[in-house]
Amino acid sequence: MMKWKAVVASVLGAAMIPAVSTAEVAVYDWPDLETPVLVDAGSGVVLLGKDGAPMRAFSWRGNEGERDQALRLVDMLGDGTPEIVGAGRPTFVLRANGEPVFEIEKGCDQVIVADISASRGLDLACVTGREIRAYTGDGQFAWGVEPGVRLEWCQAEDVTGNSKADFECKVRGREQYVRISDSGEPIGEPVGEAGMSGEAPAVNQAQASSDALLKEGGRFDFDGDGKAEERLVVEEGSLKVVGAAGEDAPLAEVSTRGKVEAALIKELDEGGGATLVAVSKERIYVIDHGEEGVRVRDYSADASRYRRVPFADLASVYANGFEDSAAAQQAVRDIGDRISQCYASRLRSNAYAGSGRQIVQLTVGEDGKVKDVMQMHSDVGDGQVERCARQALERGTYPGAQSGTATLNVNILFTFRDEAR
Structure with a gap:
């Protein structure tokens, strides 16, 4: 049988240590200027703002058990600050300030956080039934594989010697194991005994x-x-x-x-x-x-007792080449409520919908009609919100271009705060 190498001790990332903790309740000295305190009371997480009041709250049906846990606080993006990883239904990654990075809406039966791909930071493996899928820390799909059997659980270690995590998964109902490389390829044939140590590094353990x-x-x-x-x-x-x-x-x-x-x-x-x-x-x-x-x-302390209040802030509107630039800027602001509704309606159906900044450039003709809409930048991570905002801007009524075409650069910040119900 192939000899398995010990995984690097930090495969799950460094744990954030709570200031005080019991088995169910913890409060963290959280390293974020917007949300300097994180509370875990066992039913989700609540982030307190600089004013001491709850700012962001998340509840979900969390995974628990010997091989998984509902909450991990690890540096997923490789920027030196921890992200919040929730395992269960849904499965998600949040920035330190509670803004969503990405979400697996249907959730995962088991989540493994490890260094899988060549991307910066850590990655996430999602085990569901007959499939294991790997994502980068910022939500990019890396690979997915269906071994042809139902999976009971998986574990990760480096077997191929490239400092990346490979996987060993137990077949449900059998003493049989399948092995998958960090690139999603099978390693050998199924075997009848586990080759990995099965020792997962502890995460979020209080001192x-x-x-x-x-x-x-x-x-x-x-x-x-x-x-x-x-x-x-x-x-x-x-x-x-x-x-x-x-x-x-x-x-x-x-x-x-x-x-x-x-x-x-x-x-x-x-x-x-x-x-x-x-x-x-x-x-x-x-x-x-x-x-x-x-x-x-x-x-x-119950995260489910909060409701999401969305904001779509037109951070800046720059007009160039219009007969009346001030009127062009005001035309964008006049449809601000419609843009806000794009985000609000999405959050009503999915509390983990992406947030962040979207920059859109409109090209307007002499007749005031939009000729082209170009998305210059977005870290919102939600195509539905982005598309809705672009459509709202495209359908707006604008003054005509002074000569030929004019442009509008619109900078939109989608964010939210949670308030007690």
């Missing part, structure tokens, strides 16, 4: 020292006096921030729904002072200490 805030004696600076002398006292149904004066004179006292199981102290916005984020299985408590005293806010 024991990271729960210091919830331990007796864990100290932090809450009141901004430069002294780390405050501590938390957590009981079922209550949370206190206790200073030098002791528990009889707490700086903050909050009645909680359930017991707080994760906490983080962080300066969310530059110059805004420290904010305490405390999480139970049901609620997220955001506690600030400012010039006007203590402010306490609480939000649902």
Whole structure:
């Protein structure tokens, strides 16, 4: 039997370590300026914005089990910052700020994150029934293969010696295994025993020292006096921030729904002072200490309790060669609502529809009619939204070109925020 080489230890990427974690609840010191805190309460993820309020929330039917997990926080794009990978139905990759990179709407029975292709960063393998498909971290389809049998599960290691992950998949209901190379080609004939170690690197495992805030004696600076002398006292149904004066004179006292199981102290916005984020299985408590005293806010930790609010921002409109350039720019803005609806209707049917920037150039004749529509750039990653926006611009009414043809360059930013229902 072919000798299998040990996989590189970082095949799944470096894990982001939660500030505090239990088996179900974690809060992360998240390295994104827009969304500096990520909360995982077991039913999805909630990203808090710089104002401390929930900004993005995602819930899905997550995979769980020995060989898969619902959530991974790894650098998929090779840019040094983590992305959010959700495994299940749907399966998806989000940027650190929660904007979708790509989605497999029907989902995957199992997801493997590994270095498969020659692309920058990590890649994703999706196992579904009789097929395994590989995608780059930004959602480009690399290959797909159907071995001709139903697959129970797969695992990845480097067998061909090129530092890329190859696959070994167990045939459902049989002690038989098929092997597939990093390029999607079969390796040898099916065999009757596993050749890989089956040891998947741990991802998102909290370090024991990271729960210091919830331990007796864990100290932090809450009141901004430069002294780390405050501590938390957590009981079922209550949370206190206790200073030098002791528990009889707490700086903050909050009645909680359930017991707080994760906490983080962080300066969310530059110059805004420290904010305490405390999480139970049901609620997220955001506690600030400012010039006007203590402010306490609480939000649902259930990601499914939020609704998506879309925005289509006409970031800039540049007109050249029109009889009236200002009127041409206004003509684009007049159809801004129609462009917004392109995005809003898509999000209603698919919460993971792409977001990002689209730049479109229109060529307009002397009669004010559009002669050509060219997409100059897009990182939206959703053809339906892009096509709808182009059509809305093409059907607009514009002033005539001064001589021959005129152009309009339209820069559209599609984004969203999630709000509690």
